[in-house]
Amino acid sequence: MSSAPNHDAPPRIDRRAQRRLDTIEEIIDIAEALMTEEGVNGLTLSEVARRLGVKPPSLYKYFDSLLDIYDAVFRRGQQANLEIMRAAMAAAAPGLPALTAGLEASCRWSLAHPAITQLMFWRPVPSFEPRPESMAPSSEMVNLQRQALTDAVSLGQLGPGADTDEALFFLSILISGLLGQAMANDPDEPWGRGRFTPLFPLLFNAFTKLYPPSA
DSSP, X not given: OOOOOOTTSOOOOXXXXXXXXXXXXXXXXXXXXXXXXXXXXXXXXXXXXXXXXXXXXXXXXXXXXXXXXXXXXXXXXXXXHHHHHHHHHHTSOTTHHHHHHHHHHHHHHHHHSXXXXXXXXXXXXXXXXXXXXXXXXXXXXXXXXXHHHHHHHXXXXXXXXXXXXXXXXXXXXXXXXXXXXXXXXXXXXXXXXSSSGGGHHHHHHHHHHTSXXXX
């Protein structure tokens, strides 16, 4: 007697499709390693192909162009950063504790992945413009921070105005400036060491002073 089909089993991926997905992930890994070693602008199709063990034209089976590879690296980095931030914020109390935890976790990840961070937060490749779907995780990170600021105002941790675009812009300047200084001048120092990242609590405190709770 044959057994009934298991409708709850996850769909099986075709072996050829799985090999394709694995190769795409390998290409992204190679691109990240190459950007880390040679700089973000050091990424070339010829070197990616050489490290993959194929001829450069073979890469067009997986990516339309070099900019398409940049976009894949960007998208994976944004998603990883989002997941790190979301997990840290979920484990902390609402409001300022969640915001602080999320920003610190994001900064730690960023310092550990300097090449991707440059691609994500600055414009080292002038001709590269990420696709809207690749920017979606970044928008979600902004929403997480906005919600934490809204919670901080509701809980009386911050005053009116802290849940506005202005506050988010100020916060982004604070974080990007801190990361930029650390990556440029203390590139081998992890978060919490060196001359710049230990100043995060002081800088964040200065941010909160801009929006004091109402009396």
